[in-house]
Amino acid sequence: MGALEAKKIHVGYSQHLIIEDLSITIPAQKITTIIGPNGCGKSTLIKTLARILKTKAGTVYLDGKEIHNLDTREVARKMAVLPQTAQAPGGLTVFELVSYGRFPHRSSMGMLKAEDYDYIHWAIEVTGLGDLKDRSISALSGGQRQRVWIAVALAQGTDILVLDEPTTYLDLAHQLEILLLLERLNKAENRTIVMVLHDLNHASRFSDYLIAMKDGKVIKEGTPSDVMTCEVLREVFNIDAQLAPCPFSAHPICFSYQLCKDVEYVYR
Amino acid sequence: MEAQQQLQRVKETARPVIGLWIIGGGWVALLGACVLAVSLGAADIDFKTVWSAVFQFNPERQEHLIIWELRLPRVIGAALVGCCFAVSGSIMQGMTRNPLADSGLLGLNAGAAFLLAVCFAFFPGLSYAYVILFSFVGAALGATIVYGIGSWSKSGLTPIRLVLAGAAVSALLSALSEGIALHFDIGQDLAFWYAGGVSGTRWSHLQVITPWFIMAMIVAMILSRSITILSLGEEVAIGLGEKTGRVKLIGAVVVLVLAGAAVSVVGAVSFVGLIVPHLSRKLVGYDYRWIIPASAVLGAWLVVLADLAARLINPPYETPIGALIALLGVPFFLYMARKGGKLS
Amino acid sequence: MIYQTEGQLKKKRRFRTLVLLLFVGIIITFLFSLNVGYIRMHPREILLTLWGQGTYEQSLTLFQFRLPRMVIALLVGAGLSVSGTVLQGIVRNPLADPGIIGINSGAGLAVMLFLSFYAGTSNVPVLVLPFLAFIGAGGTAVLIYALSYKRHEGVHPIRIVLTGVAVAAGISSLMIVLTLRLDPDKYQFLATWLAGSIWGSNWKFVHALWPWLVLLTPYVYWKSSVLNVMNLGDETAIGLGTDLEKERRMLLAAATALAAASVSVSGGIGFIGLIAPHMTRRLIGDRHEYVIPIAALVGAILLLLADTIGRWIMQPSSIPAGIVVAVIGAPYFLYLLARIKD
Numbered sequence: 001m002g003a004l005e006a007k008k009i010h011v012g013y014s015q016h017l018i019i020e021d022l023s024i025t026i027p028a029q030k031i032t033t034i035i036g037p038n039g040c041g042k043s044t045l046i047k048t049l050a051r052i053l054k055t056k057a058g059t060v061y062l063d064g065k066e067i068h069n070l071d072t073r074e075v076a077r078k079m080a081v082l083p084q085t086a087q088a089p090g091g092l093t094v095f096e097l098v099s100y101g102r103f104p105h106r107s108s109m110g111m112l113k114a115e116d117y118d119y120i121h122w123a124i125e126v127t128g129l130g131d132l133k134d135r136s137i138s139a140l141s142g143g144q145r146q147r148v149w150i151a152v153a154l155a156q157g158t159d160i161l162v163l164d165e166p167t168t169y170l171d172l173a174h175q176l177e178i179l180l181l182l183e184r185l186n187k188a189e190n191r192t193i194v195m196v197l198h199d200l201n202h203a204s205r206f207s208d209y210l211i212a213m214k215d216g217k218v219i220k221e222g223t224p225s226d227v228m229t230c231e232v233l234r235e236v237f238n239i240d241a242q243l244a245p246c247p248f249s250a251h252p253i254c255f256s257y258q259l260c261k262d263v264e265y266v267y268r
Numbered sequence: 269m270e271a272q273q274q275l276q277r278v279k280e281t282a283r284p285v286i287g288l289w290i291i292g293g294g295w296v297a298l299l300g301a302c303v304l305a306v307s308l309g310a311a312d313i314d315f316k317t318v319w320s321a322v323f324q325f326n327p328e329r330q331e332h333l334i335i336w337e338l339r340l341p342r343v344i345g346a347a348l349v350g351c352c353f354a355v356s357g358s359i360m361q362g363m364t365r366n367p368l369a370d371s372g373l374l375g376l377n378a379g380a381a382f383l384l385a386v387c388f389a390f391f392p393g394l395s396y397a398y399v400i401l402f403s404f405v406g407a408a409l410g411a412t413i414v415y416g417i418g419s420w421s422k423s424g425l426t427p428i429r430l431v432l433a434g435a436a437v438s439a440l441l442s443a444l445s446e447g448i449a450l451h452f453d454i455g456q457d458l459a460f461w462y463a464g465g466v467s468g469t470r471w472s473h474l475q476v477i478t479p480w481f482i483m484a485m486i487v488a489m490i491l492s493r494s495i496t497i498l499s500l501g502e503e504v505a506i507g508l509g510e511k512t513g514r515v516k517l518i519g520a521v522v523v524l525v526l527a528g529a530a531v532s533v534v535g536a537v538s539f540v541g542l543i544v545p546h547l548s549r550k551l552v553g554y555d556y557r558w559i560i561p562a563s564a565v566l567g568a569w570l571v572v573l574a575d576l577a578a579r580l581i582n583p584p585y586e587t588p589i590g591a592l593i594a595l596l597g598v599p600f601f602l603y604m605a606r607k608g609g610k611l612s
Numbered sequence: 613m614i615y616q617t618e619g620q621l622k623k624k625r626r627f628r629t630l631v632l633l634l635f636v637g638i639i640i641t642f643l644f645s646l647n648v649g650y651i652r653m654h655p656r657e658i659l660l661t662l663w664g665q666g667t668y669e670q671s672l673t674l675f676q677f678r679l680p681r682m683v684i685a686l687l688v689g690a691g692l693s694v695s696g697t698v699l700q701g702i703v704r705n706p707l708a709d710p711g712i713i714g715i716n717s718g719a720g721l722a723v724m725l726f727l728s729f730y731a732g733t734s735n736v737p738v739l740v741l742p743f744l745a746f747i748g749a750g751g752t753a754v755l756i757y758a759l760s761y762k763r764h765e766g767v768h769p770i771r772i773v774l775t776g777v778a779v780a781a782g783i784s785s786l787m788i789v790l791t792l793r794l795d796p797d798k799y800q801f802l803a804t805w806l807a808g809s810i811w812g813s814n815w816k817f818v819h820a821l822w823p824w825l826v827l828l829t830p831y832v833y834w835k836s837s838v839l840n841v842m843n844l845g846d847e848t849a850i851g852l853g854t855d856l857e858k859e860r861r862m863l864l865a866a867a868t869a870l871a872a873a874s875v876s877v878s879g880g881i882g883f884i885g886l887i888a889p890h891m892t893r894r895l896i897g898d899r900h901e902y903v904i905p906i907a908a909l910v911g912a913i914l915l916l917l918a919d920t921i922g923r924w925i926m927q928p929s930s931i932p933a934g935i936v937v938a939v940i941g942a943p944y945f946l947y948l949l950a951r952i953k954d
Contacts, residue, residue: 052850076853083847091898095617103841104853117615134619136897156852413946420950428774432707433949435777439882440942443935450931538781587789594785601778602759605771 003028003160003192004049004079009058011041011048017056018044019216026209029190031182033203035227036213037237042196043084043164045213049194050081050162062160076104079160080153084168090138094148097137098123101155123154127181143174150178154185161185163195167202175199179206201253204228205246212236224251234260286551287558294565301569302347305576306339337470345469345533346575347568348481350540352530354567355488356523357541358548358559362499363519366427367546367604371407371527372538374430375437378445379410380531385445389452396532397476403532407524413437428605466534466575467586477529484525485564491519492556499556537590539597540567546604627902630895634909638686641913645682645920646674680815684877685919685933686912687821689884690829691874693911696885697892697904698832698867701839702860703772706890706948710871711882714756714780715749719875721783722748724790739820745876746869753868755779817877824873828866829908835863836900843898881934883941884911884918890948 004026012018018041026032026049034042047053049060051067060067067075080101088097101123102116112120124133127147137145146166153161161182167175183206185191197203203210203224210227212220213236220232228251233241239257246253307313313321313331320326321335353371360369371377383406387399417433494515497505505512530537548562571589578587616624646658653661653670661670692710699708710716722744760775832839838859841849849856871885888911889903896902918940919933 047847050851052847072850072855073853076851079851081847081851083845083851085845086848087845089843089898091893093619093623093897095619096897096899097844100837100840100844100852103837106837112615114615133617134622152848153851162851417946417950429949431777432773433946436942436945436949439938440946443938443942447931447935447939450935588785591785591788594781595789598778598782598785601781602775605774605778606759 030208041216080156228252350567350571353540354544354563356526358545370542374434375410377536378438380406382441404528407528689911689915690908693888695871697889709886717783718752719745746872749872
């Protein structure tokens with residue numbers, strides 16, 4: 001059984017459905033990445049899996065239970081979400097912001113307990129923010145800020161992490177740092193990770209399972225070697241890709257590509 | 269390239285035939301509305317008497333006196349005020365590409381009213397010819413603060429930001445005026461300006477504002493072509509070889525004169541300058557050579573009719589005209605704001 | 613394992629110092645304010661009177677006029693400030709303020725409708741006014757919420773403020789139209805009310821107001837962790853397990869009730885709910901556990917100061933506190949407007 005399952009979900013606005021009749025299973029304790037061109041519905045899918053968007057029809061299951069019927073706080077104890085649009089008020093320190101990750105575990109008024117402090121300090125350490133914990137958020141760089149948000153999600157202490165493009169706006173080194181951190185969390189602690197990535201090579205290198213989407217439909221899902229093929233990339237992205245195994249993970253990566261012939265014609 | 273296309277679009281959407289109809293027919297209809305407005309009121313007077321009062325004035329007849337001394341200046345005042353607000357609104361909307369621009373919303377009216385309060389407090393009994401100058405300066409004050417804030421702001425002048433700045437500046441200036449009114453005990457005099465109303469208009473007022481009005485309108489018409497180009501965007505306008513700085517400066521002066529003159533007659537009435545230009549743009553297209561005259565006619569119409577309604581709703585009391593127009597303007601404003609403040 | 617970081621402890625100390633300082637500030641302002649008014653009194657006379665040894669006239673002035681007015685200023689300031697803090701948290705916009713988003717005018721309309729149907733002004737049942745004001749303000753809040761709600765987009769913060777401005781304009785013009793029906797007596801009453809002059813210099817009004825504050829402020833404080841999480845954006849808030857729509861409605865109701873109760877006694881005072889929370893955030897950061905108590909104190913001291921200045925600056929005529937606040941508050945609002953990004 002998967003950690004998260006979507007069965008025949010329809011998502012979208014009144015007239016315009018973005019996702020129609022889609023079913024998917026996110027394998028437990030694996031890293032799953034959703035890829036696809038702009039506007040293919042991958043962000044919508046991940047938001048629906050994270051119960052931020054409601055379905056028009058169909059159901060999302062978390063551990064076999066309907067997610068929209070569960071108490072939302074209970075869901076938050078099992079699954080942490082890092083949205084693309086997270087913004088922090090500037091007047092918080094790193095420690096304060098990370099401590100908000102303990103929100104689902106506290107009673108409304110409850111002060112932080114010893115266990116909460118353990119989680120917060122662990123999340124700060126593991127994201128390498130130890131020296132910055134009393135720094136104000138407004139004084140951080142983009143990469144540092146993104147790590148703080150990941151620390152918030154980690155402090156939640158959940159088995160499942162859902163991340164919508166965790167590496168956008170980061171430079172190459174910082175992107176890799178984040179992904180290596182996620183990989184470590186998966187390998188060392190068996191956390192289930194679901195994310196959207198734009199970079200195909202990152203997606204292939206770090207994932208156990210890939211989901212390729214186009215126009216609100218899943219075109220292909222499976223291991224990176226199943227999905228990262230010339231045929232799939234041609235169908236999903238309209239590109240003719242040159243593939244080779246990645247020297248670090250042995251998963252296929254794309255080292256260069258051309259627009260497909262028929263597409264090229266349209267552009268000319 | 270793009271500029272040429274946009275210009276083309278302006279030309280294509282222009283509807284000079286409708287424009288001619290509105291402007292030509294509009295004047296006739298405006299005349300009709302004026303006659304109606306003159307004859308209706310606390311005492312109804314038939315059209316024939318109105319005719320004879322205008323062309324064969326007989327100072328011994330009371331009806332003639334009412335018409336000549338009270339109604340006629342009032343109605344002409346309403347028409348002028350409507351023109352002023354509407355034209356100033358359309359110039360502002362065109363120059364700033366801000367669909368929510370209106371002299372009331374952007375703090376010009378509150379500024380003019382504030383300086384009028386100052387004027388009443390410190391120079392009581394000043395003749396109207398000088399009072400109106402205070403009004404101009406006040407409008408300039410309001411505009412300077414609002415646009416100053418806008419240009420000082422980090423992310424520039426979005427329409428919504430300007431409206432918020434206008435609301436705050438209006439709150440500030442009205443609070444100051446109220447303070448002055450309370451301290452100098454001139455609340456009664458000022459209430460008239462705030463509630464808005466043309467009932468106090470006399471020939472002497474019209475004599476003072478008419479030259480200003482005519483000058484401003486002539487300049488506005490000369491400027492109208494440049495405003496059309498400016499309304500395509502500052503960069504496009506520069507690309508087309510327009511001296512944008514000069515156009516903006518002259519345009520701003522015209523706006524201040526029009527808004528200031530109107531406020532000095534009617535008080536701080538908002539929304540005329542918002543609604544009318546949108547309506548004209550819908551009717552005659554995007555060319556300001558048509559929008560400006562059409563706005564003038566429609567604005568005059570709106571205010572003359574609103575003033576008539578203000579007299580008829582609850583006689584013998586007068587309903588404040590500003591409130592009436594706001595009841596029209598608020599829903600319109602909400603609609604515009606909901607559309608996200610895009611130029612239609 | 614060290615539990616609290618150095619920064620946490622420092623902030624906690626800072627919080628305590630601020631609370632202490634603000635209390636001292638309130639006491640000083642209070643004493644100063646007691647001394648201001650039409651009838652001049654020597655500070656020693658004031659102390660004697662407070663001690664119960666003043667003349668009849670002195671104790672009347674002090675206990676029946678000045679004290680209740682000052683207590684009201686403190687309570688109203690605190691109420692508006694807490695309300696503003698909550699509103700800013702809900703709409704995630706530092707520009708939200710009960711006055712700006714039309715709650716004042718809604719309450720004003722309700723009070724006005726009541727007055728126009730109620731005979732006379734001499735014996736207005738003051739305990740009813742907060743309820744009426746709450747209904748008016750609540751109605752306006754719901755209207756604004758509904759008008760700024762777009763399907764699939766929810767409620768955009770800037771749109772709320774903009775809609776609020778427009779609705780406020782509409783309501784005040786409706787009120788102008790309606791004032792024509794009022795007789796001069798009532799009109800006077802209403803006009804002073806609208807200018808925000810803390811008209812109810814009477815213990816009755818204190819009693820009409822304090823239960824609301826005592827009830828609602830702790831509730832809001834209890835919800836501070838929810839407000840904290842809301843501050844992180846809708847998606848994060850849902851992800852962290854808040855029932856966003858429900859919490860938003862409850863907090864909006866609380867903020868409306870606080871503002872309405874305050875405004876029903878003080879009249880239309882804008883900007884306090886804007887300035888006080890913002891100043892507070894600059895002092896102590898964004899954690900609502902700290903922000904709410906400090907904002908209450910800052911609001912209280914600000915309004916008391918404004919009222920004192922209003923009574924003092926242009927003697928013998930006294931300027932309504934609402935005007936003083938607007939003169940200070942509007943430039944501050946403009947400053948904020950220029951500083952924040954969309």
